[in-house]
Amino acid sequence: MPADLAVIGLGHLGLPLAQAAVAAGISTIGYRTGSEAGSLTAAEQRRLLSGGFRPTDDAAELGRVRTAVICAPVPRGAGGGLDLGQLESAARALAERLRPYTTVILESPVPPGSTEQFLRPLLEAGSGLRAGRDFHLAYSPSRVDPGNRDFGAANTPKVIGGLTPACTESAAAFYGRLTDKVVRARGPREAETVQVLETNYRQVNIALVNEMAVLCHDLGVDLWDVVRCAETKPFGFEAFRPGPGVGGHAVPQDLAGPTGRTLRMVELAQQVNSRMPQYVVQRAATLLNEHGKSARGARVLLLGVTYKPDLADLQASPAREIALRLLELGASVSYHDPYVPAWSVLDRPIPRADSLYEAAADADLTILLQHHRTYDLQGLSVKAQLLLDTRGATPTGAAHRL
Structure with missing residues (x-):
């Protein structure tokens, strides 16, 4: 039976999206791109499956949906750069079955320009279709925060950047079924750079407070009391707290784009946190x-x-x-x-x-x-x-x- 949505990549990005879609009554299939590790509990898995979610290994089913969202993992490669291998595999699998009028959205964290310069050529070459004319193409940064009890899919705004205005509106119509607010970016590069900024904002601020932790210990100052007092300031300050290191799936991105230009502040933050x-x-x-x-x-x-x-x-x-x-x-x-x-x-x-x-x-x-x-x-x-x-x-x- 055809589904409305295909979530391609069933890791820490794809599974929460599938949960949100099923909760919104959207018929959803899931297609695995590799050895992804999700973090759903047994109860959450049962609810997902009972809600109609259907995992599949049959790539042919990707050609029967109206919307395909690519959530393939993009880890660090051996050389330190982002490894787009699973994203490429996902794109090729989808391209061979891509039908006209399908909306394709990328949510994987990628350097700015990747939707147009990496994903688009793969989809067009494999399908014979043209993005922006025969199918819609857009980017939306993922804002998954596992375990957050205050903010989920419904009350977290979604940023959309389409290849064309029509692409943006098609993607916005899809996400409008999941969330209360959709924010339209000027294009895919702006939306991709939102992901870079949000990820690095966390990395840099944690690095600052980690350095403060070392300094305060050397000075005999109670950092935790310092943070407690500082967070009473109603403007210009957001409290971050130190820890033993920075974990999670979000990869700090020091690339400002395909030029290979680096963000010096992010490099320093990575050094501090590491x-x-x-x-x-x-x-x-x-x-x-x-x-x-x-x-x-x-x-x-x-x-x-x-x-x-x-x-x-x-x-x-x-x-x-x-x-x-x-x-x-x-x-x-x-x-x-x-x-x-x-x-x-x-x-x-x-x-x-x-x-x-x-x-x-x-x-x-x-x-x-x-x-x-x-x-x-x-x-x-x-x-x-x-x-x-x-x-x-x-x-x-x-x-x-x-």
Whole structure:
């Protein structure tokens, strides 16, 4: 049975879109582009399937929809640039079945110009159709925030940039079925650059507050109190908080376009944020030394190894590098995470603590890396011999804070 929508790519971008479409009553199929890892719970998967969502491996079904949204993952490649391989595969699979009057929308994070200079030629060459004349082509930056209970698809505005005004309106008509507000950009390049700006805004501001965390520790200043006070300013300030590193699927983009021009501020932010796992390990070793213990042979418990609280998503989590560095120092590392039943670092299984309080009491040092709601931090601070809180979540004076 033909569907209204094909979501191409069933990872962290495609699955939330499919959820929103099914909730809006849109007949939806999903086509996988590779080894994508979504983070839906078993209950969410059941609701999605019971709502009519239909995953398929049959590319022929892509030719039976009115709208196709490409959500293929775009990870960092070996050389540091964005790897468009899965996007290319998705485009070729769609192009061979593309019908006239179909609306094609790209949501994958790409450098500005990619919709016109990369995706468009693939679609036109594979289909024999012309974008803007025979089918609609547009870009819309994804604004997925997993676990956010305040903002979802319905109340998060959608930015649309089409190849032509008619392309923009066709894409806007589709997204208008999912969200309360559609914002029209001048074109696909402007919409693509919205994605770059939004991603880098987070990266740069986290880098600033991470540097402030290091500075404040050296000065003996309580950074968490500084942020608490600063966020009372009603204008010109948005509060960000430090952490052990920046995880997640959003890839910081230092490319301003196909020219290869770099954004110096983003480069610096990446350098700052990439040093945070090492800084956490340094602080851990110092704490152990201050209490008469060496990192070598120390029992270290890591609490929360996912990149975001209350989600079972390990993508780019700084916990991996922290565990690796601790192991290199000779520490005995274990972990606890209610969302991660098994965890390995470089194919080395990390022991999982079954009893949280017993493990914290037994460990020479407990490091809170992710603040899941299930953690009773007051109780943990009492049980733990030493507690390093990288999230500023423990009560004041209950732990050593980042």
